[in-house]
Amino acid sequence: MAKNIQSLERAAAMLRLLAGGERRLGLSDIASSLGLAKATAHGILRTLQHEGFVEQDPGSGRYQLGAELLRLGTTYLDVHELRARALVWTDDLARSSGEAVYLGVLHQHGVLIVHHVFRPDDSRQVLEVGAMQPLHSTALGKVLAATDPVAHAELVDAKREPFTARTVTELDEIERELDLTRSQGYATDNEETLEGVAAVAAPIYDRRRLAVGAVGITGAVERVCRDGELRPELIAAVRDTARSVSRDLGAKPF
Amino acid sequence: MAKNIQSLERAAAMLRLLAGGERRLGLSDIASSLGLAKATAHGILRTLQHEGFVEQDPGSGRYQLGAELLRLGTTYLDVHELRARALVWTDDLARSSGEAVYLGVLHQHGVLIVHHVFRPDDSRQVLEVGAMQPLHSTALGKVLAATDPVAHAELVDAKREPFTARTVTELDEIERELDLTRSQGYATDNEETLEGVAAVAAPIYDRRRLAVGAVGITGAVERVCRDGELRPELIAAVRDTARSVSRDLGAKPF
């Protein structure tokens, strides 16, 4: 195993610590949380602050994440090829289905939302781009776990928290559902993550036939389900969208 | 001057380089652009990749920004106090003015958009959160340059690119406009950044009476102007919003 640069790993750990703790953190907290000397933590934080990755509250001296992260994160979206190719198709899907559309990719232990089209009504909705979803209970997550070996390994290792009474946490039961997902080409989330909310998702493949992401729609069960099952026309629409994006990425449809 | 950590500065420079170059960059390009040995650049990139800040295209071996930046950048928004306080007021402003609302803070050499409310019609609009605006030609930028000494210094040092025939680039002329901004408490952008687009913005102060950001609206000149000047009722609405947010932040209004 090749060795990584220590100061960078520590800086990354600090950013993740600051992202996790809800409020601003003091230097002493950060240093002790990471097991570092205060002076060491201070040197890293000073550099991160100078580069804009961290900001310091002038009054309390506490640290929080910096604006440069927002700028770079947005740039990441601009460069993202999958997202660029999916933009037009997801708009169509939102219009035809009448529900919110999500586009997600595997990131670390979950699904990172890289695109989100609001449900086309005038209700107030919050943009969820940049948020994470769990692998074991969401439609996007199951699709990725079923089609991407790395995602599958992450799902097996994860702790699989139960969110509702319907959340499946047993590994063998999940594996059976992933087999079903693979055979039918899509996955559902029937109130397994949020009460009253259901979802469908399908995988997106690149030119090497590897799964690179998933698209899906999410909505209130009263709208997207009938007789306790996802409405077939919505499933078809999601799968069509996934196929269209895959084709745009160069995947051969044979 | 205290010394910063070299490897971190280099890593930050790489991220900024990757954010600037439109396409993915190869290791050799990165190393030569920063004047580093290939092995040095490789070590930093390997660590950044392991931490999720950069990704490597398996086919070409080229590098691009990573998903962790999106996740952290979104978290930055969640923690942002100014943005949280402004959310409800900007919604009202968009509704009452009928135009798109922007909330910006000073970041490096420009204005970073931290919140963006779409114009309340059904037209297609792209979210500009995370984008940067210049200080010298935009309403948000002028407000910040007029009220924040750091922003003013940045404006003086910047190169002040002309975007339209109306863009003011002469420093003394800008200074006169900043004086006007300070005396009247708001700034405008009358087709100085984009042809056919005008804007108004006003400063937001914190409890120490320091400018921490700016709110404003932007729209087609045909809608937001009358007789070549910004409509007074829109200026009033923007200033009311800025005052409301300032009061929420603890600024005394006297």
Add this chain to the structure above:
DNA sequence: TGCCCCGTTCGACAATGCTAAACGCTATCG
């Protein structure tokens, strides 16, 4: 006014990350 805790600075050591050169690989071209 006293104390305590926090963020910051200092100086010395050695571990750490940097440099230069060589490796294996793929794609290109004669």
Add this chain to the structure above:
DNA sequence: CGATAGCGTTTAGCATTGTCGAACGGGGCA
């Protein structure tokens, strides 16, 4: 089809660089 050029990657050794422990200064609480 074999040679070449360019790529990303690995290796080894040196000295630069980041780390550490301790001491400093200042703000807030009692």
